[in-house]
Amino acid sequence: MSNSSASAGNVVVIDSGLSSAWNTGRLVYQHDFYGNDNDVMVANANTHGALVTAEILENAPDVGIIALKVMPDDGSGASEANIEKALQWVVANADAYNVTAVNLSLGGGAQTTAATTSISDELAALAAKRVLTVAAAGNSGDGGVTQGVSSYSADVNQICVSASTGDGAFPSWAQRSPTLTDVCADGTDVRITNLSGVTYTANGSSFAAPAVTAAVAKAQQAWVEQTGTRLTQGEFLDLARSTGKAMGTAGYFELDTDALLAKIAQSAPVPTAQSATTITVNASGAPAGGVNAHFKLLVDGKAIGDATVGTAAKDYSFTANLTADQAHKVQVQYDNDGFVSGQDRNLFVNKVTINGTANSPTAANVTYDKGALDGKDVVNGQSSMWWGGTLVVDAPAKDFPAQAAPANTTITVNASGAAAGGVNAHFNLLVDGKAIGGATVGTAAKDFTFATNLTADQAHKVQVQYDNDAVVNGQDRSLFVNKLTINGHAVAPTASNVTYDKGALDGKDVVKGQAGLWWNGTLVVDADKSWFPSSGAASGSGAMASALSADGQDTVWQHLVAQGLEAAAPVHADAAPSMADLGLSGGLSGDFHAHAALTDHHPDPLHPFDVA
Numbered sequence: 001m002s003n004s005s006a007s008a009g010n011v012v013v014i015d016s017g018l019s020s021a022w023n024t025g026r027l028v029y030q031h032d033f034y035g036n037d038n039d040v041m042v043a044n045a046n047t048h049g050a051l052v053t054a055e056i057l058e059n060a061p062d063v064g065i066i067a068l069k070v071m072p073d074d075g076s077g078a079s080e081a082n083i084e085k086a087l088q089w090v091v092a093n094a095d096a097y098n099v100t101a102v103n104l105s106l107g108g109g110a111q112t113t114a115a116t117t118s119i120s121d122e123l124a125a126l127a128a129k130r131v132l133t134v135a136a137a138g139n140s141g142d143g144g145v146t147q148g149v150s151s152y153s154a155d156v157n158q159i160c161v162s163a164s165t166g167d168g169a170f171p172s173w174a175q176r177s178p179t180l181t182d183v184c185a186d187g188t189d190v191r192i193t194n195l196s197g198v199t200y201t202a203n204g205s206s207f208a209a210p211a212v213t214a215a216v217a218k219a220q221q222a223w224v225e226q227t228g229t230r231l232t233q234g235e236f237l238d239l240a241r242s243t244g245k246a247m248g249t250a251g252y253f254e255l256d257t258d259a260l261l262a263k264i265a266q267s268a269p270v271p272t273a274q275s276a277t278t279i280t281v282n283a284s285g286a287p288a289g290g291v292n293a294h295f296k297l298l299v300d301g302k303a304i305g306d307a308t309v310g311t312a313a314k315d316y317s318f319t320a321n322l323t324a325d326q327a328h329k330v331q332v333q334y335d336n337d338g339f340v341s342g343q344d345r346n347l348f349v350n351k352v353t354i355n356g357t358a359n360s361p362t363a364a365n366v367t368y369d370k371g372a373l374d375g376k377d378v379v380n381g382q383s384s385m386w387w388g389g390t391l392v393v394d395a396p397a398k399d400f401p402a403q404a405a406p407a408n409t410t411i412t413v414n415a416s417g418a419a420a421g422g423v424n425a426h427f428n429l430l431v432d433g434k435a436i437g438g439a440t441v442g443t444a445a446k447d448f449t450f451a452t453n454l455t456a457d458q459a460h461k462v463q464v465q466y467d468n469d470a471v472v473n474g475q476d477r478s479l480f481v482n483k484l485t486i487n488g489h490a491v492a493p494t495a496s497n498v499t500y501d502k503g504a505l506d507g508k509d510v511v512k513g514q515a516g517l518w519w520n521g522t523l524v525v526d527a528d529k530s531w532f533p534s535s536g537a538a539s540g541s542g543a544m545a546s547a548l549s550a551d552g553q554d555t556v557w558q559h560l561v562a563q564g565l566e567a568a569a570p571v572h573a574d575a576a577p578s579m580a581d582l583g584l585s586g587g588l589s590g591d592f593h594a595h596a597a598l599t600d601h602h603p604d605p606l607h608p609f610d611v612a
């Protein structure tokens with residue numbers, strides 16, 4: 001049975017910290033930007049950040065959580081400077097941590113027009129990365145008499161969420177704006193259950209926003225699986241509007257996550273079969289003024305490569321993925337014709353071979369478009385190109401067969417880990433940079449098996465990405481990879497075809513492979529194409545080296561020193577006024593349906609709540 005699961009990405013919660021009383025899900029990273037350490041746990045059992053996180057996990061249980069604490073342990077308020085530092089971390093690490101969404105259930109103010117703050121540049125950077133930020137609109141609605149939203153939620157590069165009643169109306173305290181509110185979600189009597197099975201109800205836009213954040217994560221997962229790319233903020237909101245429920249107040253709508261996901265499923269693009277195409281141009285040339293002839297190779301008007309030719313005929317080969325079983329125009333464009341000191345520069349094309357089919361320049365399906373590639377001054381094809389122009393091969397569909405069916409690949413990672421702060425080590429499994437699954441390991445070595453379809457007869461990079469390194473109260477979280485098995489080929493982490501890319505997967509800080517991953521980073525196996533046969537059958541097995549060989553490994557002492565040096569430092573010294581307040585009123589009942597008066601991160605008076 002496979003231990004893999006679809007990767008829903010990681011969600012960042014910028015808030016007041018977490019509590020052991022509540023579900024923290026797969027906690028892949030944590031940092032306290034107020035206390036400047038790697039521990040976001042607080043004594044308050046019902047801290048606001050824990051409740052927000054728990055609600056996200058109840059709506060999207062497959063996401064990973066990145067908890068960034070920006071307040072003191074009592075949750076009394078957050079400076080804008082700390083919020084900005086947290087967002088700067090997200091911008092710098094969004095790619096390495098596969099961040100899909102950020103939840104900001106905090107703020108203050110009542111903006112009636114789009115506004116900018118000190119965090120606007122970070123919000124813009126995240127939007128450009130298609131990391132969607134969700135912000136609470138606020139709870140100082142004054143019955144709708146004054147229509148405005150919190151300062152953070154008024155930024156154009158985030159999704160502004162106003163609280164609704166869940167049935168088409170607004171609670172009197174909900175801040176909203178017909179021009180600034182992007183989407184509404186139920187923020188009244190939101191039920192959240194802790195690890196002891198006690199269910200509380202919460203009110204406020206702080207608890208409307210997490211429902212939207214969870215929807216963003218699930219929508220992004222579905223969209224990536226179908227298209228290979230993420231939704232932009234505009235694309236997500238278009239989907240949300242088209243599937244949402246119109247409210248009694250014109251211009252507003254409530255989120256319908258199920259309908260949104262159903263529409264994504266219905267709009268799945270039909271996959272296009274691809275032809276892995278090789279085009280070889282055999283050519284030579286006559287130089288002029290010491291400069292040789294040059295050509296570009298285009299397919300259907302799109303450049304895929306170029307070459308400068310010599311006086312001797314030579315093959316110049318190019319590869320491209322083209323739509324299979326479809327005719328294409330293969331174009332050799334001579335682009336530097338010239339006459340210098342009596343020397344005439346020319347290009348001579350002797351043959352164009354497309355996936356093994358040879359085409360003579362004088363064949364019936366070849367033409368010579370002189371000058372610009374515009375369909376004018378077109379003559380029969382010829383080898384000698386005396387003028388600048390393009391030799392065009394009208395290649396039939398049969399020259400572009402669909403590539404062989406992908407191999408059915410099984411990858412097994414044998415791994416264990418050392419926990420810290422009660423959180424075990426976690427890794428994502430990627431192939432060629434694309435996530436195919438993930439797992440949280442225990443202290444005992446165990447096989448984690450993943451199945452995926454990969455292009456056959458092609459080499460691939462199999463990557464084990466450790467993503468939640470931390471030292472908590474002297475405990476050092478680490479991942480130990482003992483063996484990888486790819487279609488039956490066993491690979492030790494210290495094998496010659498394995499490397500360890502520390503930090504981001506960027507080709508920097510690369511050392512020899514090792515079993516002990518003391519830092520976040522990626523163990524990369526350069527797997528030979530013979531391991532991915534077209535039949536999908538696994539064959540052979542490699543020799544296994546010692547899983548804990550010391551060769552090439554860094555010491556634990558070095559790792560601990562580095563951890564101490566990597567504690568987050570202030571980005572700048574100026575401290576903004578408190579922008580967020582958090583409190584509890586009315587007490588908490590011990591019965592199963594206890595009602596907590598859970599306030600938003602807003603300094604304004606909140607809607608009063610009663611204890612059941």
